[in-house]
Amino acid sequence: MPNWLLPENIADVLPSEARKIEELRRLMLDNFRLYGYELVMPPLLEYLESLLTGAGEDTDLRTFKLVDQLSGRMLGLRPDMTTQVARIDAHLLNRASVTRLCYAGSVLHTRPSGLHATREPLQIGAEMYGHAGLEADAEIQELALASLALAGFNEVRLDLTHVGVLRALLEQCPAAQRDQAKIHAALRAKDVPDLQALTKDYAPEVRDALLALPSLYGDIDVLAKAREVLPQLPGIAKALAELAALAASALGRAQVAIDLADLRGYQYESGAMFALYVPGLPNAVARGGRYDHVGEAFGRARPATGFSLDLRELARLLPTAERKHSIRAPWGNAPELKEKIAELRKSGEVVIQSMPGHSHELDEFECDRALVLEENGSNWILKNLG
DSSP states (O other): OOTTOOOTTOOOOOHHHHHHHHHHHHHHHHHHHHTTOEEOOOOSEEEHHHHTTTOOHHHHHTOEEEEOTTTOOEEEEOSOSHHHHHHIIIIIIOOSSOEEEEEEEEOOOSSOSSTTOOSSOEEEEEEEESOOSHHHHHHHHHHHHHHHHHTTOOOOEEEEEEHHHHHHHHTTOHHHHHTHHHHHHHHHTTOHHHHHHHTTTSOHHHHHHHHHGGGOEESTTHHHHHHHHSOOOHHHHHHHHHHHHHHHHHBTTBEEEEETTOOTTTTTOOSEEEEEEOTTOSSOSEEEEEOTTGGGGGTOOOOEEEEEEEHHHHHHTSOOOOOEEEEEEOOOOOHHHHHHHHHHHHTTOOEEEOOTTOOOOOSSEEEEEEEEEOTTSSOEEEEEOO
C-alpha cells in the first residue's frame, strides 16, 4: 500500500476548497459575535470520562479512544464539541446570567455520520446557557438560518420535532419506559412493524399514540392533526405549542416541516429540536435543540440550547470560488521594490514575488497585473497583463 494513502472518509483539503471553508468560518464567527456570542476553544482530546459526561451511547460509539502515555488513563478525541462547551460554561466561566458561547474546530468520528460524510468534520456552532424560555430556542434557530443565508443558501428546509411528546407518552406506561431505547430506534427508522411488536402489551392509549408518531410528518398542519390523535397530556400540549411558535418564527425564511418521530439526539436533548436541509445533500446540514440536563453531569444544571454544522460538508455544496486578482512582482532586494510591495500589500492587494527560474502554477490567484520598473529606472509601476 502506498504510504501516502489516507484512511477511509479522511481527506486533505486543497487550496480552493480550504479558502471556501475559511471564508465561511470567518463569516459565521463574525456574525455570531454580532449576536453577542463569545468564542471558546476546547481541547481536541480529554479524559474519556469527562468527554462522555452527559453524552449518550451514540457519542461513545463515535469516539476514538487512546491511552495517555503520561497518566495511563483513557483519552478520547472529541466527536462533538457541545458537551465540552457545556463544561466550560458550568465550571470555568460559572456565570449566573445568560451566557452565549460559540466555537469552531475539527472533530473526529469513528464512522461517517452519513452518505459520503467525512470522519473529520470541521464543526462550528453556538450555544446559549441560562434561559429556559422559548426566546432562546428562537434565537438559536434564527442564528442557524442566518448562517446558511450567509453561505448563500436560499432554499432551506427546517424540520422541527420535540422530545417532550415521546417523554410524556413514556411517563404514562412503565413497560414503555423499560423499552425506551428500542422505541427510540424504531421511531428513528420509522419501523412501524417493529413498533407494533414492541407495543402490543402497552396501555391502548399509549400504544395508539406511539404508532401514530411515524405518520405525523409534513407541513405545519401536522400539528393540528397531532392535537387530534395524541392524548391530551400537559407535556404534549406544551411541546406542540412550542413547535407552533418556532415554526411561525421561521416562515418566510425556510420551508417548515414537522416530524414527531425524528428523535436524533434524544438521549440528551430535552425540548424542541431542529434540522436544516439544503438542496444537494441528503443529510441534515445543521442540527440544533435544547439540552437542559447536560449541565447536571458537570454539577451545575443550566438551561441550554444550541446548534452546530459541518463547514467542510457545507463548502462542498458551494461553487468553486473565483480566482483572486493579484499582482506579479520580481524577486529582488532593492529598497524601492520592497517598499512598493509593502505599500500594495498594506492596501489589500495580493503581491506574489516570482522565484527565479520558476513558472506560475496557482489555483487561487490570477496575476492580471505586474509590478515593473519604468524605462527610466526611477519608479516601480503597475502594468496590466493582457
